[in-house]
Amino acid sequence: RRYTECVTTALWRRMEDPVLPTLRTMRTKRWTYGLTIAIAVFVCFHQYGVRSDSRVVIGSQVKTPSNCRSAMHIRRSDIIRNTAGALMLGMSHAARSDPVKFASGNDAPVLCAQAKEGMKRRRGIIDVSNTEVFERTPCKVGGYVSKLKYSIDAPEYFTPLTGYKDGGPDPSGLLDMRLESSDFGGDRPVSIVISNGETPDRKDYPWKKVSSITELGDPNQFLKILAPQLSVNEKIVSSETIDGVTYYRYQLYKAAANYNNRKVISAAVVNGELVTCVGLASESNWVKAAPVLFDAINSFRIMV
Numbered sequence: 001r002r003y004t005e006c007v008t009t010a011l012w013r014r015m016e017d018p019v020l021p022t023l024r025t026m027r028t029k030r031w032t033y034g035l036t037i038a039i040a041v042f043v044c045f046h047q048y049g050v051r052s053d054s055r056v057v058i059g060s061q062v063k064t065p066s067n068c069r070s071a072m073h074i075r076r077s078d079i080i081r082n083t084a085g086a087l088m089l090g091m092s093h094a095a096r097s098d099p100v101k102f103a104s105g106n107d108a109p110v111l112c113a114q115a116k117e118g119m120k121r122r123r124g125i126i127d128v129s130n131t132e133v134f135e136r137t138p139c140k141v142g143g144y145v146s147k148l149k150y151s152i153d154a155p156e157y158f159t160p161l162t163g164y165k166d167g168g169p170d171p172s173g174l175l176d177m178r179l180e181s182s183d184f185g186g187d188r189p190v191s192i193v194i195s196n197g198e199t200p201d202r203k204d205y206p207w208k209k210v211s212s213i214t215e216l217g218d219p220n221q222f223l224k225i226l227a228p229q230l231s232v233n234e235k236i237v238s239s240e241t242i243d244g245v246t247y248y249r250y251q252l253y254k255a256a257a258n259y260n261n262r263k264v265i266s267a268a269v270v271n272g273e274l275v276t277c278v279g280l281a282s283e284s285n286w287v288k289a290a291p292v293l294f295d296a297i298n299s300f301r302i303m304v
Contacts, residue, residue: 104150111136115164116132141169141177146194148303151301234253262280263279
């Protein structure tokens, strides 16, 4: 505890110095969390020490160097052990960084994953980090099946897929955008998929006759129209109107399912065109992925 207080004291004092300007601006992927703490340890014990006028608020108490052991009396083994612990702590959390905007019809803000020659028909779970299957390339996102322009804000460690049917994000040609991330661990990646709700086995699309999703009923009524055969164990629904567009939102859970059984959905209809934005996670990574998916799906906007 005293060790942590010393590190925190030095870090807060030195963050305003030009020596460490990048700590506030560098994107915080998993390794950056550990690296930032490790640098703080180095700064505290090997360069700056703890100043006599340093203060830091921890909980409801104001700590000063008198509450900390002198850096001279902390053993090297303690420094190494705690630094290693900080690095492991950073690696154990899903990456968090400032979101970037994925806008349909525009260039992706990050490099995309494209299946290599001969790998496009590969079956099974997609792992965009597998360099034997995927290569990185610039690409355009969205604009393949949806006539509406839209945007979504998601962390930069979500990788768009590209190069499938008509250059789109999936072999079936049914998706308009697909983002994948393996940063949350678990038995399968976390996905964000966007589509217009049209499938080969369906011919009737009630939303094509309305100008707003509200004309199809409340969120529960619309969900039955969108997915008549849907069966879930838990369902949370809500709605929100932003800039004249009403979005129906859902959080769905299906128990004992051998797939991404957690879904976060935002759907909107504008002038007969439906766009659904769906975040998918499995039970094994839901706890880590949930806050990120909520933020991303809630940021989904139709550009009108």
